[in-house]
């Protein structure tokens with residue numbers, strides 16, 4: 232693909248694809264991240280270098296599929312907080328202490344497993 236460069240998809244995230252001017256092959260030219268941009272739309276033109284130069288263009292849409300590449304993010308409590316909860320000494324078994332709220336930027340992940348662990352002390 233001599234002479235190719237990332238072109239034509241500058242809106243909202245910069246160029247990410249390149250077209251080989253001889254074969255028409257469209258290739259990725261930088262890493263894609265669905266969480267940054269899930270859909271790319273651009274136009275590719277074909278010209279015949281004749282006289283007059285005749286061209287036709289076609290719209291291309293690229294949907295970036297998701298992978299599970301993000302850990303859940305805890306909204307509450309935040310990692311910068313040290314959550315302290317006050318409970319009455321006589322709190323009954325089953326008393327709600329607090330609720331951890333998490334989300335995941337990846338597609339389709341909405342169920343989480345929460346568990347308590349205590350790092351081993353030295």
Ligand SMILES: [Ca+2]
Pocket residue numbers: 299300301302303335336337340
């Ligand atoms: Ca994930």
Ligand SMILES: [Ca+2]
Pocket residue numbers: 265266297298299300301336337338
């Ligand atoms: Ca992802």
